[in-house]
Amino acid sequence: MLGIKLEKKKELTLKRQLYQAIKERIERGELDQGDLLPSTRELASALDLSRNTVCEAYDMLIAEGYVISRCGTATRVAEGIKRNQRQNQTLATHSGASEAVPARPTLADFRTGQPDLRLFPCYSWQQMVHQAAADLGGADLGYTGPQGLYELRVELAAWLYRARGMSVKPDDIFITSGATFGLHLAAALLSGDGGEILTEDPCHSGMRRAFQNRGCRLHPIPVDEQGMRTELLPLGAQIRGIYVTPSHQFPMGGILPAVRRAALIRYADAQNAYVIEDDYDSEFRYSGEPIAPMHAMAPDRVIYIGTFSKLAFPALRVGYAIVPEALQSDWKRLRTHIDVQNPILEQAALAKFLRTRRLDRHVKKMRRTYGERRKAIAAALQEAFSDECRVWGDQTGLHLTAEFPNKHFDHNFYDRCREGGILVTPAENHAIVKGKHENKLLLGYGHLTPEEIQKGVRELANFIL
Structure with missing residues (x-):
């Protein structure tokens, strides 16, 4: 009846299968507005179901407004639900066209x-995840705050010291959902008062969109083989932030020399602006130790953004920001308002990964x-x-x-x-x-x-x- 066939061995319950089958027929127009549905007794007999199962499926349809049932009258399809037939045809054509185009081989x-x-130590990571899950207590499963798991921030501070020579307090570190999310928060903090954000040109288009999506006005500064050309910094402009990748300029690859770093810091001081330092992959340097971050020169003027996407794996979605004390209260407020915190299990596992030095070895x-x-x-x-x-x-x-x-x-x-x-x-x-x-x-x-x-x-x- 109604062309419906149910699978009794399927994991989806029979009432849910029946509800979905009728709902789809209404949306496609196979059951038109005003059409009568079979009685629950009749449909139960035809489909070899209990009447309660059919009643529960009908109740779901009534609750969502797909059908109308009044005491003493038959159940009818509600008005105004059928999707536009032309739209359906367009969607079907588009979907069919996409599926018909074979995937081209990547040369x-x-x-x-x-x-x-392929070279990430998955087994070691799985061990850390299992241990972290076993160690988490009931108190860890609630809201732990916008700053991130304290144990991770402690291990991260220790790792930054041995890997970069950075002396950072755990209380100045804020865990984020990747570097891009950190940039969104930084942009939200600095986008007020109609000021501009200076940015390298060229710079990563995704990072640029993070600022533009927050309504920031961008002022591009050309780069050369040594990064941002600080002699071109604008005078008299109302600047709120300066976005740079000084340890490995993206995409051109330059390393910003000390004289330009100092010029940027002096400029930020004069403008009462903040430098946003995106340190996305400088751990992988092949002629000496990683470049020291700008943050070390002026921790009160630099928002330092880091990520584990390149060091571990992108799906981890754990990044971090080192935030000047003057901005920390607003940063916490924004993070709480947006999504409160990162998932706890990944943070706990990463803390163990750092503590055991497995990340260092990797x-x-x-x-x-x-x-x-x-x-x-x-x-x-x-x-x-x-x-x-x-x-x-x-x-x-x-x-x-x-x-x-x-x-x-x-x-x-x-x-x-x-x-x-x-x-x-x-x-x-x-x-x-x-x-x-x-x-x-x-x-x-x-x-x-x-x-x-x-x-x-x-x-x-x-x-x-």
Whole structure:
């Protein structure tokens, strides 16, 4: 009856299956407004169900307004529910078209910011998760506050000291849902009074959108091989914040020298503004120790944003911010208003991962691995392009920038690459002022073996040359 077939061995209850089947027929217009539904006794007999099961399904439909039932009258389909038939056809056509297009094989994958998750010590992480779950008590399962698990902040402060030489108090650390969320909070703090945010140009388009979504007005400052050109900082402007990636400028790769860092701090002091330091992957430096953060120069002027997405795995969604004392009260208020806190289990497991130094060992191993891959991609580019390619920013991180003096890479090139199975991003995609970096490509290599790098560069050369 009604063309309904129920599966009695299915995990979904029979009343829920019946409710969904009738609901879908009403939405598709197979049961039109005003149509009578069978009586509960009749439908129960036809479908070999108990009458109570049918009554419960009807009650769900009545409660949600799909059908109308009044005492002494039959149950009818309510008015105004059927979806527009033309819309249904459009959706079906679109869905069918998407499914009909076969996925193109990927010949080369040079996406940026991709750690090699194949080498992450999953078993060790699973041990930490199990131990953390066993150790959590009832008091830990409630709201623990917007600052994050205290044990994690203690371990994070210790790790920052041994890995970066940073002397940070746990009370100044705020756990976030990844670096992007930290930037959203920083943008919310600094977006008032109509002030502007200075940002590197080019800079990561996703980070830029984090500010724009908060209504911030952006003022781009060009970068060169040493990062933001501080001699171009505007005079007389109302500046609230300065967004920089000083330890490994994204995407060009420069390291901001001390003289420019000092100039930024002096400028922030004069403007009563804050520097937002995004330190997204400087742990992976291949010619010496990681670069000291700007935060060490002026902890009262720098909001330091860090993440474990590259160090551990992106799905962890744990980042952190070191917040100047003057902003901490407002930061707590904003975080409480938005989503209160991060999930507790991941924080507890990460605290154990840090305490046992397993993260330290993993980072040390991956620094060697990524360093070998950096050499592999530099050699592959030299072999494929010879002197036609110049490399920027190859001493740190999981990507480099390749400049091709006589080439032009725009968004159309990006689309053609994807159609051809080559995943690569023009630097121009991250530029605010267009037209200055059209001859540069961003090549991520952290997630690729040397063999995959060599094959990918050959495919890219065949596509470009």
